[in-house]
Every structure is written in C-alpha cells, then in structure tokens.
Amino acid sequence: MLCQVCLSVLKKTELRGTHHVDPKDLRLAALASCRICVDLYDEFYEQDGDPDSLSSLHKFLSYEFHHVNDAAPPDVKWVPDGRIQGLQAPAARYLRIFGSHHSKTSGDRNFLHLTIALIPADHCPMSQDESIPKPEDRSTFGDQERWDDVKLVERSPNTFLSTGHSGVLDLALQWLTTCQEQHKTCLGPISPKPKSWPKRLFQPRRLVDVSGPQPRLVSRSSEPSDRPYATLSHCWGTDTKFLTLTTGNEGQLKQGITFESIPQTFIDAMHVTKYLGLRYLWIDSLCILQSGQGSSTDWNDHVCEMPEIYRNCVINISADRGKTPLDGCFVSRTPNHIGHIQISWHGFCSKKANYIVCPLRSCGVHALTHLPLAKRGWVFQERLLAPRVLHFGAKQIYWECAEVNLASESIPSGLPVDVINYHSLRPFSLLLEDPGNVEKECLQAHRSKSGSWQSITEQYTKCALTFPSKDKFSALAGVARFLAEAWGDEYLAGFFRKHLLWDIVWCIDEDSETSRDSGQVRAPSWSWASIDGPIRYYRTHHPGTQLVAEVLEVDVKSSIDAYNGNQQGTIVLSGLTMAATFRKHYGLNVDIPKPSGMKNVSRRGGCELRNRQSFTIPSDDVFPDDRASVSDKEINVILMPIIDFPQLYSVFYHSPFQLALILQWKSNASAYVRIGVARPNKLNAEALIEMGFTKQTMKII
DSSP states (O other): OOOHHHHHHHHOOOSEEEOOSSHHHHHHHHHTTOHHHHHHHHHHHHHHSOGGGGGGBOSOOEEEEEOGGGOOOTTOEEOTTSOEESOOSOOOEEEEEEEEEEOTTTOOEEEEEEEEEEEEGGGSGGGOOTTSOOOOOOSSOOOHHHHHOOEEEEOOOOOOSBTTSHHHHHHHHHHHHHHHHHOSTTSSOOOOOOTTOOSSOOOOSEEEEOSSSSOEEEEGGGSOTTOOEEEEEOOOOSOOOSOOOBTTTHHHHHHOOOGGGSOHHHHHHHHHHHHTTOOEEEOHHHHSOOBSTTHHHHHHHHHHHHHHHHHTSSEEEEOOSOSSGGGOSOOBOOGGGGOOEEEEEOTTSSSOEEEEEEEHHHHSTHHHHTSGGGGBHHHHHHHHHSSEEEEEOSSSEEEEETTEEEEESSSTTOOOHHHHHHHSOOSSGGGOSOGGGSOHHHHHHTOSHHHHHHHHHHHHTTSBOSSHHHHTTGGGHHHHHHHHHHHTOOEETTEEGGGHHHHTTOEEOTTSOOEEOTTOOSSOTTSGGGEESOEEOOOOOSTTOEEOEEEEEEEEEESSOSSSSOEEEEEEEEEEEEEEEEETTTEEEEEEEOOTTOEEEOSSSOOEEESEEEEEEOGGGEEESOGGGOOSSOEEEEEEEEEEEOTTSBTTBOSOEEEEEEEEEETTTTEEEEEEEEOOBOOOHHHHHHTTOEEEEEEEO
C-alpha cells in the first residue's frame, strides 16, 4: 500500500515540495506498511539505531522528482508547472525524499534520503498483472482533476514469512531454470576465449557433496569430472571458531560432516543447493586448507584458481545479510513490506501509464550494497565472476545474471538496465563473451576498457580486507587475470599496461579516511593498492581528453605472480614538471616567473617575491594520498601534469583543467614517490614553459 501523503505527492505536478511534516505520521505510515515509508523508517533506523529518536527530524521531509541520471534528451525540458515538454512515451522517473536529524546515539547530524524509481510497467513485463486496466491515453493534459488522479493497484502480496520458505525457493528455481534454458548469454561459463583455455569445464579440487543424509567432503580425483556445483559467498566475521578444513581433519570430513558442527549459513546454503537440483557445493572454509602442513601452498593455489572456481559454477549463493556464518541465509519478514505496487500515473509526460513503485533501498542495488557481505573485499570478485548470483537479503531474495538486472520478489523480471546503472556498476557486463548482447545503455557506461577498470577499482577499494597487507592484490586477482587474458594486456601492480597513464592519476575519495601502507612493501606509491580506503577517478573517455606525458619504462617485480602477493615497481615518466611547495591547509604553492621589474605578494601565506609571482592551487583542488601524513611544514615537491581535460567535462567543471601528480624526492631510494594529485587549470604547453615548467624524466617508485 501507499499512505495518503505518498499518494498526494504523486498527484502533484510540482517538481518539489514537502512530504511528511510530522515524524509521528511517518512512523504510523510505516507501521501501516506504506511501501515507501517503511523504507524511509528502515533508513532512519539504520543510521540511528533508536526508533524513539525519530522526533529529532528537522521540521519536515522534502521531495523532488528528477530524470534518469539528470540526462534527459536535448528536446526534453521541464516546464514551470512540472510537466515535461517533448517527451511523449513514458520513461523512468525518480522521486527523492530527504531530510536531516540529530542522532541521539552519536550526536551527529545525519542526512536521511530515499530514492524511489517509478518504472513504466511495460519495461518489466513479468511484473505486469493482466487484471490491471490500461490507463486512458491522453494527448493533452485536459481536466486537471482527472490528470491528477492516481490509481493504486497492488498485486496480491507475498504471504511467505521467511526467505527460506519453499514458495520463495520455487521462485529461485524458476529464475535458474529460465536462465539455463532461455538465456543465450548465460548458457555456458563466461570465457575470454584465449587459445590456451581448456575445452572441458574446470573442476575445483574439493567440493561438499550434499546429496546424502549427511554432507561430506569429496576430492576432484574421486568424483566425475563434469559435476555441476554451486558456490557460497559469506562473511567470516571476527570470530572464526567454526568448523574449517585442516590437514588433520580432512580425512574425517570425507567420511561425513555433522550438521551440529557447521554454522547455520552453511546448513541453509546446502538446503538451497539441493532445492535447486544440485549435488555439490563449494565453501571456501571447507574446501581450502586453513591450517596444517601444505595449507599455505593450498591457499596460494586456490587464489590462482579463483576465477575458474566461480566462473564455472552453476550459481553462486550469496548470504548477504549475515555478519558471520552463524546468522544463516534465511530471515523472517513482514510480507507486506516487499509488496509489488503499480500506479496509473502521469509521469510528467503527455500520456498516463502504469508505473511500478520501486524504492531502491529494498529493490535496487542499495538493498545489497548496504549489507555486510558487500563490504567484504574477497566477495567483490565473486559477484563479478559467477555467471549467476542468488542473493539472500535483509527482507527478500534477489537474482542476477548476464541477462537479468537484479530481479527480486518485488520485481521478478528485474530492473531495466538504466535503473541498475543509475547507482552501481552492473556485474557480468564487463565479463561477457559477446558485448553485442548487452543493451546499448549498458555499453555506454563501459565503452572504454580503462573506464571499466576504473569502475572496478573504485568499488573494490570501498570494501574491507582483514589482512590488506597480504590480500590487497589477491582478492581482486581473479578479475584482473580474467581481463588480462580477455584484453590481451599485461597487468602491472593494479593497472593494465595499455591504459597505465590514464589510470595512474587516481584520487582519494575526499569524503573518506585513507591511509598509506607505511612500509611501501605491498605496492609502489603510484598504485592505488598502496592506499587503504576508497579511491575515485575522473572519467577519461570524454572527447578532447588527452595525455600530456608519456611512459618510458615500467618494471614490476612480484612476490608470487603478477596478480598475487606484494608488488614492487618503478615507472619512468617523461613530461613537463615544475618545482612547488606543499603544506597542510594551504594547498599547492607554485612559483611562476613574471615579466622583469614586476613583483607580487602571494595570496595565501607566502612571502614577498622579487621578479616572481606566487599563486596557489586551492586546497579543494589538491588531493593528498594520506591526509594524516601531511604536516604544517612546507615540503618541496614536483608537479607533473598527466592528463588534459576539456572545458565541458561535466556540469560541475566549467573550465578546462589538468590532473597532475604530486611527487616527493626520496634520497635513500634516488627516486620520487607519489604523495597526491592536483587539479590545476589547463594551460597549453607554451604557456607552461613560459611559466617555468621544464621537460624532465621522472623515476617514481
């Protein structure tokens, strides 16, 4: 259902206004199972943890409507009364509800927001109900009262009280059957098609046989070579006192595994595996030696085999909601909270249509990304490599494969590709054998290999690793190895050689805390892998973007191989450089020659200079790799521009600019190290030389 306040918002033609004014009304609407207010309440509870502090909401909640990605076609314009001119066919709209409140637990001011996708029902054909009458076509707005009428039609609600109910698992089986029988892209394991690839399917060294009354461990040598299997993704948690495979108990586990000895997540995953008609299940803690003689070698071998293990499984079972294996896959829920809702709505265009109400917190990718499993670094590549993923979320189950975008119990057919791309990198699309099978909208988001890898590393660096010094490269090795073979490229300390210079100017995420591997043992300073914390990129595939430096030499040495272990490397760049000073809070102070006889005073705490002018790159345009290590004391650095960006890069940057490395000399290594990135205004080569830039060769470690 939808409460009267949510319905009234949909009846309006204004782009923005107020939602719930009284926090008590929001709570009552959530208790009454309003599909939107339930998710608003859940978002508040997740932030604060105290439902009684809902009264701390400031004044009221607001709403606003907007386009997909704020990128409507050029002939589409908002008009003053909120309707769209030039758009005849229904299209997805987004309703954003937001407000702020003071947390009683932390004392901080938190911002509450929820995005609801309003999707034309014909974009999700499986979700349509034949009993829903089609709205009357209207070529003009006509009578305001009739236009503002919003008809709510709710499909029969889900009545299953648990995600482990047979009715829920029947839907999972339906998804799997449809995928195996009808999806051409998903018919076989995804392959980059290298000539050396084995013709038969890869088989893991060990699997758990769940067919009997008691599960047991089996080895590759003792079972058929073409056995289909499922895999499990789960959180280990901080307490690892559950049954794991060791050298000492391997023989015993091959005789049988008692259910009393394994955590609930493993038991649930075994039940799902059998329900889907599969006999074997791969669980990392039970199929990789965790301790004992030979465990280190076994672990390293499995890390190298990880792409094959996940790419050749039938399905990956993802226990997203559990913080530990003790939490299980299944969850009890209120069925009305995942109901499917359709409305007859104007959609701010010239014709009414049926729209699906889709709160992205529970139906979109946020339903998964805010759960514990999404924060685990090792799981990131598992989702990308597996041909199919069955997610067990906080309230419902979800499905992903190469041809279905995040299907759920609420929207069994999946979200349209523009909705899934609105918030997150779509898995599988990067790994498809034939990119021509993917919708055009998806390819536009990943039209360059450099952009694809940038998206992967941005999301991967948001995840946490228990042992980052050991696992930073290994936890992404499967995807890196796969893409290296698919693209015919060389992988170098977190980059691909052909796109190295485009990708080397990564920046830290200003809204997050980052730190650098102090010993620089894990990775060279120019690699994102030397940083613990999220990074981001400026997208480099815009027309007019060009390189202004070149790579002369790259040398990387690995402790294990190119994809695993620690990586040490040197890169030699050639380009224009300039001496500068760097200090906390003052940005980057660069001295520039000025015509003879003139002098100027620095605008930011510099000293008076004769025959020279001092200017400052504002601190908002300077991104140190490790903020905590920057002191108030000035240090001498080198500024080296790498990429020129065009004037119309985006709506946020109205002037052309550059991205430049900030380098510091290390005398004990006789080389430079990267300590950050700066974003100065763009100048041509002649102007840079006149300002004092000189072409140099820089060795960076």
